[in-house]
Amino acid sequence: MEPVRRKALVDAALRVIGDHGSLAVTMSDIARQAGVSPALAHHYFGSKEQLLIETIRSLLRQLRSDTVAALRAARTPRARLSAVIRVSFHADQFAPETIAAWLAFYAEAQRSEETRRFLVIYARRLRSNLLADLKALLPADAAERIAEGAAAMIDGLYIRQSLKSAPIGIEASIALTEDYLNALLATASPSPRSEKGRPHRTTQGQMT
Amino acid sequence: MEPVRRKALVDAALRVIGDHGSLAVTMSDIARQAGVSPALAHHYFGSKEQLLIETIRSLLRQLRSDTVAALRAARTPRARLSAVIRVSFHADQFAPETIAAWLAFYAEAQRSEETRRFLVIYARRLRSNLLADLKALLPADAAERIAEGAAAMIDGLYIRQSLKSAPIGIEASIALTEDYLNALLATASPSPRSEKGRPHRTTQGQMT
DNA sequence: TTTTATTGATTGATCAGTCAATCAAAAATA
DNA sequence: TATTTTTGATTGACTGATCAATCAATAAAA
Numbered sequence: 001m002e003p004v005r006r007k008a009l010v011d012a013a014l015r016v017i018g019d020h021g022s023l024a025v026t027m028s029d030i031a032r033q034a035g036v037s038p039a040l041a042h043h044y045f046g047s048k049e050q051l052l053i054e055t056i057r058s059l060l061r062q063l064r065s066d067t068v069a070a071l072r073a074a075r076t077p078r079a080r081l082s083a084v085i086r087v088s089f090h091a092d093q094f095a096p097e098t099i100a101a102w103l104a105f106y107a108e109a110q111r112s113e114e115t116r117r118f119l120v121i122y123a124r125r126l127r128s129n130l131l132a133d134l135k136a137l138l139p140a141d142a143a144e145r146i147a148e149g150a151a152a153m154i155d156g157l158y159i160r161q162s163l164k165s166a167p168i169g170i171e172a173s174i175a176l177t178e179d180y181l182n183a184l185l186a187t188a189s190p191s192p193r194s195e196k197g198r199p200h201r202t203t204q205g206q207m208t
Numbered sequence: 209m210e211p212v213r214r215k216a217l218v219d220a221a222l223r224v225i226g227d228h229g230s231l232a233v234t235m236s237d238i239a240r241q242a243g244v245s246p247a248l249a250h251h252y253f254g255s256k257e258q259l260l261i262e263t264i265r266s267l268l269r270q271l272r273s274d275t276v277a278a279l280r281a282a283r284t285p286r287a288r289l290s291a292v293i294r295v296s297f298h299a300d301q302f303a304p305e306t307i308a309a310w311l312a313f314y315a316e317a318q319r320s321e322e323t324r325r326f327l328v329i330y331a332r333r334l335r336s337n338l339l340a341d342l343k344a345l346l347p348a349d350a351a352e353r354i355a356e357g358a359a360a361m362i363d364g365l366y367i368r369q370s371l372k373s374a375p376i377g378i379e380a381s382i383a384l385t386e387d388y389l390n391a392l393l394a395t396a397s398p399s400p401r402s403e404k405g406r407p408h409r410t411t412q413g414q415m416t
Numbered sequence: 417t418t419t420t421a422t423t424g425a426t427t428g429a430t431c432a433g434t435c436a437a438t439c440a441a442a443a444a445t446a
Numbered sequence: 447t448a449t450t451t452t453t454g455a456t457t458g459a460c461t462g463a464t465c466a467a468t469c470a471a472t473a474a475a476a
Contacts, residue, residue, distance in 0.1 A: 001421060021318020024232065026465060037423050042467060100318050107315040109371060110229020110308050120373040127374070148376060149384045153357065156364025163317060165328040166335070168356060176357045183391040209455060234431060245457050250433060419476075427468075434461080444451070 002044065006054070008034045009041055013055040018097025023052060023104045049112070056105050056118050059098075063122070066090060067129065077133035081150075084129045085177045088154045089170050099162045127151045142188040149184070153177050210252065214262070216242040217249055221263040226305025231260060231312045257320070264313050264326050267306075271330070274298060275337065285341035289358075292337045293385045296362045297378050307370045335359045350396040357392070361385050 012034035016025045027048055031038040045051040070083040092098060109116035127147050134143035157173045168176070220242035224233045235256055239246040253259040278291040300306060317324035335355050342351035365381045368374075376384070 005421090022315060027467090028465080038466085039423055039468085040421080043422080046467095048466065103315050103318065106367065106370065107230060107311050110311065116371065120371055123368060123371055123373055145384065145387065148374075148380075149361065149388060152364035152368055152384065153361045153388075154364065155367050156360035156362065159314065159363050159367055160331060160360055162314065163324065163328055163331055165331055172356075176353060176360065179353070179392065179395075180357060180361075180388060183395045184387065187387075187391045187394065213455090235433085236431080246432085247434085247457055248455080251456080254433095256432065417476100419474100421472100421474075423470105423472080425469090425471100427466105429466090430464085432461105432463090435459090437457085437459100439456080440454090442451100442453080444449100446447100446449070 005034075005036065005040065005044055009036070009044065009051060010055050010058050013051055014059065014101055015097065017055070017104055018095075018101045021100040021104065023108050027051075052108070053112075053114050053118075055101075056115060059101065059105075060118055060122055063087070063093065064125070066092075067125075071129070077136040080133045081130060081181060082178065084126070084133075085150075085154065085174055085181075088126070088158070089173045089177075091170065094158075094161065094170055094173075096162075096164070099158060103159065103162050123151070123155075126154065137185060138188055146181070146184050146188065150177060150181060153180055213242075213244065213248065213252055217244070217252065217259060218263050218266050221259055222267065222309055223305065225263070225312055226303075226309045229308040229312065231316050235259075260316070261320075261322050261326075263309075264323060267309065267313075268326055268330055271295070271301065272333070274300075275333075279337070285344040288341045289338060289389060290386065292334070292341075293358075293362065293382055293389075296334070296366070297381050297385075299378065302366075302369065302378050302381075304370075304372070307366060311367065311370050331359070331363075334362065345393060346396055354389070354392050354396065358385060358389060361388055 009030060013025075013030045016029050016033050017023060020029070026038075027041050028038045030051070031041045034041070041051060045054065067084065067087050070087045071080055074080040074083040087093070105115055106119060109119045130150050131143055131147040134147050137143070138146065154177060157168065157176065161168065161173075217238060221233075221238045224237050224241050225231060228237070234246075235249050236246045238259070239249045242249070249259060253262065275292065275295050278295045279288055282288040282291040295301070313323055314327060317327045338358050339351055339355040342355050345351070346354065362385060365376065365384065369376065369381075
């Protein structure tokens with residue numbers, strides 16, 4: 001029963017946090033969502049904090065497995081960059097409840113060292129996924145800058161989504177990030193002379 | 209006394225929230241920081257929520273006045289774009305406690321309609337400040353996209369800062385955003401033929 | 417029987433919010 | 447001027463609600 005309950009509780013936590021838009025949810029809420037008593041949640045996780053840690057760990061695991069799969073399917077460095085972008089805005093990740101959950105964890109990271117560790121891992125991983133392929137296309141220093149910029153843009157689009165004010169869609173978010181990459185690859189390309197009339201444009205989503 | 213106390217409490221709230229990195233601070237904490245009793249805080253604000261609302265309102269007011277001043281000093285559209293960027297990363301705004309406070313309010317916006325309203329105002333204002341000047345340089349549809357992208361990048365750099373993992377400094381953040389603008393202005397410029405050898409580069413912070 | 421799963425009941429702590437009481441300064445009155 | 451009254455500022459003490467966490471008891475399975 002243990003693994004079943006643990007999974008059910010973690011899933012329930014993610015759901016409740018997403019719906020509520022905050023980590024200020026009670027163990028009772030989570031337990032109810034999972035269909036068990038609050039006491040059982042404590043029995044298996046020891047504390048609320050531990051359950052929350054497991055929850056973010058699960059979110060991260062999911063993202064990683066999606067990324068690995070997408071990366072495996074892409075052949076060229078440029079295609080891998082697009083794959084990383086696409087995974088970041090994948091429907092699951094972009095669901096309002098998921099965004100709300102990420103945001104809640106970002107806030108929590110200000111206090112919980114362990115939560116912060118996980119988010120740093122996420123940030124590093126995103127950056128280094130981008131960096132690896134950018135280095136195949138650009139000098140190292142330019143690659144580093146662009147990786148940083150692209151990661152920031154992805155996170156920014158993601159966060160802005162949470163306000164639901166001017167809902168930029170999934171496709172538009174991807175296009176915006178691709179535009180950034182295309183434009184900076186063109187600007188910072190090491191040998192622009194060799195392909196003047198055909199700048200890097202391996203994807204759609206161009207400016208107008 | 210009333211205006212004095214109100215200001216002291218709002219400032220104290222901002223400080224405590226920033227330090228603690230969350231809105232889950234007690235009225236006692238805030239009152240202690242302001243040097244008054246918790247009861248007085250309730251007396252003047254009626255509820256914790258109201259005090260929090262006033263606090264975010266104050267944050268926004270500060271940002272707006274900085275922006276207005278910076279905008280007034282800039283002459284050309286391109287210079288105004290740089291001014292908006294610079295204000296976003298101004299030292300006050302970029303202090304860890306301020307970032308933590310913004311983040312906390314973003315999370316709160318998932319539940320508090322009023323908090324959400326304020327953040328939407330912020331998001332719209334940033335976007336439209338950028339858009340106004342971009343429209344002087346580009347066709348409307350390209351301007352809109354780039355405004356969206358730049359706003360996202362600013363927010364993203366800001367959020368990433370909150371993790372303090374790979375502390376991108378103020379200058380680097382500005383440079384990254386400027387690079388984005390420069391690259392996309394060059395790409396999407398309406399009449400690139402007329403100034404081929406001298407693309408828009410009215411600021412420093414270029415690639416490499 | 418022993419072990420595992422599960423819960424109801426309870427505890428202790430924390431907080432937002434209330435209230436009646438004090439204090440001080442200003443205003444009114446003598 | 448001396449006095450009383452009024453008003454606003456301020457607080458300590460208290461209340462009610464909420465919750466994480468505990469634990470002893472029960473049910474079910476091995």
